[in-house]
Amino acid sequence: MYFKDCNEFNIDQFLNKKYKFYAHIDENDSKKEKETLKEHTDRTQYYFELIFKNKKLEDAFLKIENTFFDGYSENLSKIFREMLINTVILHDIGKLNPLFQSQKMKNKIIKDKTTLNKYQNVITSKHSLISSTVYLDYYYNYIKTEYKDLTKEEKQIARLFMTLNSHIISRHHSDLGDFESYMSNLNKKRDSKILAINKLIRDEDIDLFNKYGVGLNQKKLDTIKKSVDSALKNIPKEKAICLFIYQRLVYSMLVASDYYATSEYINDVKIASVGQIDDIKEIYDVFKNTDINKKIEKYKNINSNQNEEKSFENVDINVLRSEIFIESEKSLVGNNNENIHYFEAPTGSGKTNSSLNLSYKLFELNKNLNKIFYVYPFNTLVEQTTKSLDNTFGNNKKVYEKIAVINSITPIKQKSKDKTKDQSDDKAGNQDEYEDSDYQKFLLDRQFLNYPIVLTTHVSLFDTMFGDRRESCFGFYQLPNSVIVLDEIQSYKNSIWTEIITFLNGFAKILNIKVIIMSATLPDLNKLLDCDEKTTTLIKNRDKYFLNPLFKDRVEARYDLLDQEFDEDVLFDHVLESMKLKKKILIEFITKKSAYAFYQRLKEEMEFGDNDNALIELMTGDDSIYERNRILGMIKSEKAEQDGIILVATQVIEAGVDIDMDIGYKDISILENEEQFMGRINRSCKRHGIVYFFNLDNHNKIYGDDYRHNNEFTLLKSENREILQNKNFTDYYKRIFELLKRRNNELNENNIDDFFAKTVANLKSTEIKNRMQLIDDDDWSTTIYLCTTIHLEDGTIIDGKEVWDNYKELLKNNEMDYAKKQVKLSQIKSKMNYFIYQVRCSERPCYNDIIGEIYCIFDGEEYFKEGKLDREKFENNIGEFF
Structure with missing residues (x-):
């Protein structure tokens, strides 16, 4: 319906019928007929509309229209839609290039060497820039003649999207590139490739296609530039983000549609679905039927009539977990219209299970939702959640096949394939189970995130949202109408927290994304914004849980080693004393070097001292998955329970590692990490846990551009010890937010308003990517x-x-x-x-x-x-x- 009244460009009428133009040939199958340009265009349009329909994108584009065209005539929306669908139809029109036809398609439509040399000198056998030139030429004249009733300001906006679409077309076989650079190249007075191409394809001696309009010239290019500059001048932050979304969304959809169309011709692979969730009930029913969730439901039914404030003194920890599960769901249902939900709950309170429930509940409440992203800071957390989903859905093949892990260490998902009746087990064992077309489907699914449920890392998600590589943008069209569960978002540098929450709010509004941000130490990032964005706090009275003795007093924080003259010998002697208790001891350093050295020293003591029965292990980021699992198994072994164990580790132990230790030692870093570490001690709440903090290595070198490493925010200050004791991180974040706001207003490259007004609004993709990188590249x-x-x-x-x-x-x-x-x-x-x-x-x-x-x-x-x-x-x- 969205494109119902649009005038679609007719390629058959456009191309000169005395020539035959091809889009693709199958070099591995000489007998297969070449694909005509019209056939490929139709296929691409089919997949574009399939994505549009399956991902329910009409609402997103209507919101883009409302953001940019509010108060303007309906004709502006009409030309916007026409230009959008014709971006797809014209994306490969440049393949009429005689050099492309002869060199790539083995189709010599023109034999005259003088003519071919002209193309060789101007554009070689490329086609994308020709396509964008044709598009720009056509729509400049079309707007002028067919939409002459548009006001001056409306024409400027129309030309902005016209030029942006032409840029997208020019880049659909390459990285996204900067729109600003495209505009600069468009208006090179002495060397305008656009004008050179325009003149070439209009050459009447070649006569490739029927003429349209009067052609581009420098004056018209100047008009286009002035229009774009005027449309972008002083645009508010909301429109800048909207423009950024539009560029990435259309680019992603075009590239995906082009890929799918080409794959259909070359590999006979027809894409029928883009990995959306069509029925949440089949997933939710399995989830509700697990033992833990049936117990929560039973508890809920028993306590449903109790209206008075409950007392949680001397209760089992599973009662608190059930209460958090029930309260978070109730708050979500009551605030379903909000886009961003903050879910703050103590370490060990069952946040993962609750977050799964919240994601499925959102689907029940919002019929347009069709995909779920579970996003974590580390691969270890991805692994942990994967195991949880394995336990929940592993016995249900239909549901389990909807889940995929997307990170650097997991192979491309291969869906199981039923054997044919005449395929014996022996025969199947001696041959590849899959055909080439299956592998093509597996690859396309991975490249374009065609899975209903995706588990991935923050780095991977942010690459999809902000990366400037072509591959980075592949899956962007999957974000609309999705639920995104962000775990531990505070893990990354706070220098870009304001940018993160600004973009998340913009994405959520335009693309109908429901975001759940969860952590045990959760900053309310919306307080960094000048405007009042509505969000939901799913746990209203956090103190009810955080100050409950089961969580608050589960671990005693000790500062003996922090308040005395300290070196490694002091720590070593202290640990040796603790070893005599035959407890499970966890020691965390913030550098691998210190961890390795201390581990070796303990091993030598075990070999030559009186502690030859002690188990001593080391876990760092250098360990393989196998080694990590071996160590975790050792910690849970009967010998460790009886004789104790010492685990020396780096910060890899803080999140995503399911261990329950008795005594902890930790080199201080940022306050959130201290809380995460304490979550590894007395996790079961069945005994008394102790953590000793010390100060050995310089944490400033580890955290770099992050205010939290300043001594005023660490355990060196008594007020921060009180915050850790009472779990009152609100006051802690308030002080950090004040510094961040001051930084955001600095008159330099950190200025937040300049970033959105000058960088985002002008679609400087590389600068945006660099600013939004969660982990800085290391050139060494x-x-x-x-x-x-x-x-x-x-x-x-x-x-x-x-x-x-x-x-x-x-x-x-x-x-x-x-x-x-x-x-x-x-x-x-x-x-x-x-x-x-x-x-x-x-x-x-x-x-x-x-x-x-x-x-x-x-x-x-x-x-x-x-x-x-x-x-x-x-x-x-x-x-x-x-």
Whole structure:
């Protein structure tokens, strides 16, 4: 209905019928008929409209119209819609390029060398810029003649979207690029490629297509630039974000539609769905039927008639978890119209299970929703939630196949395939289960996030939202009408908290996204905004839970080591005393170097001292998934319960690691991390836990551009100890917000208003990407691959050298179908993660083999000692970890 009255561009009438124009040929099948330009255009339009329909995007585009066109005539909306659908129809019109036809399509429509040389000199065999030029030329004249009743201001806005669409067309085979750069190139007085192309394709001696309009000239390009500049001048933040959304959404939809159309012709793969949730009931019913949720429902029914304020003294912890589950759901239902919901609950209170319930409840309340993203700061948290979903949905194949993990360590998801009746098990075991078309579908699903439920990391989500690479934008069209559960958003640098919440509010409004932000230490980011954005706090009286003895007094914070003269010897002696208690002890350092050194010292004490029965383990970010699981199993073992265990760790232990320890030691960092660490101690609330804080390494180097590392916000100050004790993080964040607001108003590159008015409004993609990066790139990073042998829990042995050789062979294989190769590569890369380390090298390391920028060392075992990386030997021979 949205495009019902739009005048669609007729390519058949446009192209000169004496020529035949092709869009694609199948180089692997010479017998297959070439795909005509009209056929490809129709296919692309079909998929564009399929995405539009399945993702229910009409409302998003109506909101874009309302944001930009409020108060203007209906004709402005009409031309907006026409230009949008014709962006798709004209995206490949530049393939009429005679050089493209002859060189790419083996179709010599023009043999005259003089004519071909003209194309060679101006544009070679490319087509995207020709398409954008035709689009710009056509619509400049179309607006002038067919929409002459538009006011001057309306024409400026129309030309803005006309030019933006032409930019999107010009980039649909490349990275998004900066719109501002496109505008600069558009108006190069002495060397305007747009004018050169326009003149070339209008050459009457070639006569490629029927004429339209009067053609572009410098005066018209100047008019376009003035119109765009006027339309963008002083636009408010809301419109700047809306324009940013429009650009990425249309670019994402066009690229996806083009991919799907091409894949249909080349691989005979027809996309029928873009991974939306069509029926939440089949998912929600399974979730409600788990043991834990049936108990919560039973508790809810028993206590439903109790209106008075309940007393939670001397209750089981599961009562508090049930109450949090029920209260958060009730608050959500009562505030369903809001887009952003804050869910703050103590560590160990069942936030994951509650958040799953909230995401499904939102679907019951909002019929347009069709996708869920569960987003976490670390892969360990992704793994933990994946296990939770495994336990919930693992026995229901239909539901389980809707879930996919998207991160750097998980292979591309392959949906199970039913065997044919004549396919015996023996035969199936000796052949590939899938056909090339299956692999093509698997790859497209991964590239464009075609899964109903996605588990991913903040880094991956922010790349989709703000990255400037073509691949980054692939899945942007999946964001509208989705539920996004953001866990631990405070984990990343607070220097961009204002930008994050500003964009989230804008995305939620325009794209109908429901956002749940959850944490045990949750900053109300909306307080950073000048305007009053409505949000929901799902737990109204947080103190009812946070100050309950089961959470508040579960762990005693001790500052003995922080208030005395301190060095590593003091810590070591203190830990030795604790070892005598035969308890489970967790020691966290903020640098790997300190963790390794302390671990080695404890191992030596165990070997030569009186504690030869003690279990001592080390866990850092260097450990493989297998090694981490082995350690966690050891912590839960009967021997650890009886004799105690010491786990030396880095901050990898703070989140996503399900352990329950008795005594903790922690090098101080930011206050949120202290709370996360305390969540690993006495997690079951069945005994008394103690955490000793100390100050060894300089946390300033770790956290960089983050106000929270300042001493005034750490446990060095007594007021912050009180905040940690009483879990009153509101006061803590209030002080940080004051600093952030001051920073946002500085008259420099940090100024928040300038960022949205000058950078976002002008669609400077690279600058936006750089500003919104959660983790800064490290130019000194070097990737080292150590060949070792890993034994998994199920008995599987993974030989690092064999994995490396398989990777090399697969890269060299140019006969394998591209999609199949990419799926196989993702499987091998998943195994390669067991053996890869990131280091800083002052010079090129000694290596045995190299692929790209990965340096392989065959004798990797030499750098391990008792199953642990020998950090000192590694750094002496190769480089420094980070």
